[in-house]
Amino acid sequence: MKFGQPQFLYLLAVIPVLIIWKITAGNKQLAVFSMSTITGIKNISSWKNALHNTPFILRLLALTCIIIAIARPQTRDDEQLTEGEGVDIILCIDVSGSMTAQDFTPNRMEAAKRVAAEFVDHRATDRIGIVIFSGESFTQCPLTTDHTVLKSQIEQIRNGLLEDGTAIGSGLATSVDRLRNSKSKSKVVILLTDGVNNGGLIDPSTAKEIAKAFKIKVYTIGVGTEGYAPTPVSTPMGVVLQNQKVEIDEKLLIQIAGETGGKYFRARDNASLKQIYNEINNLEKSKVEITTYHHFAEKFYPFVIAAIAFLFLEILLRFTVFRRFP
Secondary structure (H helix, E strand, C coil), X not given: CEECCHHHHHHHHHHHHHHHHHHHHHHHCCCCCCCCCXXXXXXXXXXXXXXXXXXXXXXXXXXXXXHHHHCCEEEEEEEEEEEEECCEEEEEEECXXXXXXXXXXXXXXXXXXXXXXXXXXXXXXXXXXXXXXXXXXEEEEEEECCHHHHHHHHHCCCCCCCCCCCCHHHHHHHHHHHHCCCCCCCEEEEEEECCCCCCCCCCHHHHHHHHHHCCCEEEEEEECCCCEEEEEEEECCEEEEEXXXXXXXXXXXXXXXXXXXXCEEEECCHHHHHHHHHHHHHHCCCEEEEEEEEEEEECCHHHHHHHHHHHHHHHHHHCCCCCCCC
């Protein structure tokens, strides 16, 4: 609870002053007389004597309520209206078998999913969708502003959903198809892969030209350490880790990003991958305006009613139970 005029609360300092005055004045009004003995009256007591300060207490309570009411106690309800021009973004993620390599923690795919979910949290006003690809491509989630659903779909991404391979062209073409009818002024694809194009029905160069035609900016990310990476491989003896050479077609990824107005990044570990998404987040700013409305509800009415009740009760007691006769 807040107060609209809190300066009036300083008047509450008068309450202890009045109590001290009452005690001092009461002692001065005590009558003293002498008696030879008090044997017959020493155990006599009156409930009126015990409660003789009740009217004064009621007046103090009334005064306290009046001061609080004047200070205008109130509650505040804040309402935020968010308006802005968001960016339409497609997260295009490689889900081929090599994405299970463990040069990232716990592996490349899980690391990519984690940073993608964090990226979504930073894009409050944007529409975001997900395209996955390996030997073929698939729309995991169309463009949406429902980021709860989006993060749920990111969590469900795993290896083995599609035919194995690395169809970069197909993944990019599907992403462009999801953005081509967008009315947003800014359309972006973030394409993440760890390999070399070796499949799909659409050549990466063709997909790149389609992206340029629709003015779609493509950021490309090559994922993988240098040299060799431990990768789970199925054998007759079960799944074993084998060191496999890291091969990323950086020349192709640089070309796609450069010709569409984007930028190429290389992620060699979890920290660099997170930093890359942070940099893209800073590069693609959304124009957002937040208007905050403050609604105040006055709460002084109960204190006014209580003050009136205390004053009425005090007057009633003074002219009835505690009435003084001349």
